[in-house]
Amino acid sequence: MLTNVAVVLLDGTHPFELGVVCEVFGLDRSDAGLPVYDFAAVSFEGPTLSTHVPGMTVSTTHGPERLEEADLIAVPAVGYRRDGFPPELLDALRRAVDRGARVLSVCGGVFVLGAAGLLDGRRCAVHWRYERELAAMYPRTRVDPDVLYVDEGPVITSAGTAAGIDACLHIVRTEHGSEVANAIARRMVVPPHRDGGQAQYVERPLPATRCDTVGGVLAWMERHLGEPVTVEELAARAHMSPRTFARRFQQETGTTPYRWLLRQRVLFAQELLEGTDETVDAIAARAGFGNAAAMRHQFMKALGTTPNAFRRTFRVKLAS
Numbered sequence: 426m427l428t429n430v431a432v433v434l435l436d437g438t439h440p441f442e443l444g445v446v447c448e449v450f451g452l453d454r455s456d457a458g459l460p461v462y463d464f465a466a467v468s469f470e471g472p473t474l475s476t477h478v479p480g481m482t483v484s485t486t487h488g489p490e491r492l493e494e495a496d497l498i499a500v501p502a503v504g505y506r507r508d509g510f511p512p513e514l515l516d517a518l519r520r521a522v523d524r525g526a527r528v529l530s531v532c533g534g535v536f537v538l539g540a541a542g543l544l545d546g547r548r549c550a551v552h553w554r555y556e557r558e559l560a561a562m563y564p565r566t567r568v569d570p571d572v573l574y575v576d577e578g579p580v581i582t583s584a585g586t587a588a589g590i591d592a593c594l595h596i597v598r599t600e601h602g603s604e605v606a607n608a609i610a611r612r613m614v615v616p617p618h619r620d621g622g623q624a625q626y627v628e629r630p631l632p633a634t635r636c637d638t639v640g641g642v643l644a645w646m647e648r649h650l651g652e653p654v655t656v657e658e659l660a661a662r663a664h665m666s667p668r669t670f671a672r673r674f675q676q677e678t679g680t681t682p683y684r685w686l687l688r689q690r691v692l693f694a695q696e697l698l699e700g701t702d703e704t705v706d707a708i709a710a711r712a713g714f715g716n717a718a719a720m721r722h723q724f725m726k727a728l729g730t731t732p733n734a735f736r737r738t739f740r741v742k743l744a745s
């Protein structure tokens with residue numbers, strides 16, 4: 426049973442991600458019959474440290490030895506460290522896993538786990554902006570950029586910023602059940618479980634074309650998203666053979682005509698779900714999916730969530 430939790434402080438710690446761990450595990454909610462953890466913030470770099478916010482510092486009275494008794498060690502996001510991380514911290518994290526404790530990273534804290542070798546052979550999550558950097562630094566891990574968090578045995582990793590809340594509540598749910606996790610979520614005024622994954626938050630602009638060979642066709646496709654179209658028809662508009670058109674399209678956009686069109690349709694549907702009162706069926710027709718079931722399928726593949734769940738998350742309230 427989880428009873429002892431420690432959070433690691435490093436120079437450049439991000440206050441929000443640190444606060445997430447403190448909010449879930451560091452507060453006494455015994456008045457509501459909720460678990461109380463033996464909680465401590467631990468520093469390897471002195472009692473007072475800088476944070477990611479200019480002029481803001483954090484202090485603690487707990488040193489490295491406090492990690493040796495923790496059941497869960499959390500590492501919040503921390504700024505880029507050209508000189509690496511304290512070797513004593515990396516050793517402590519490895520010892521913790523060896524003795525059966527769990528480690529949790531929030532957003533960029535995953536780079537600390539990677540430096541300790543704890544990502545090797547494991548799937549992990551990270552903020553979508555750092556996916557390529559993390560994969561390049563630690564090629565023995567499989568980075569999943571679409572999910573909010575990953576639980577791989579004793580190593581739990583979460584994506585950007587608020588995804589740390591999802592990961593922390595997941596740990597509580599695993600340890601104490603849904604009722605306790607839901608009660609903490611209510612106190613925090615957050616959903617106990619969010620639909621979908623990180624993919625729905627990722628900025629994915631379409632690749633810019635490098636020349637104008639297919640530019641006119643792209644503009645036509647954008648204006649006729651709701652119409653069925655074939656590669657042969659697009660090639661005819663470009664005055665090319667289908668084979669030549671497909672090759673040129675790939676060269677200039679980095680993707681196939683089908684994938685380009687599908688992504689554009691998803692983006693258009695997202696705009697309509699956020700900013701209009703149209704039904705999902707009507708949006709599916711306008712965006713070229715044909716019906717709501719087909720649009721739901723493509724949303725799950727592209728965003729990891731459904732059109733209705735996406736609308737609930739990002740709905741823009743229209744003026745009455």
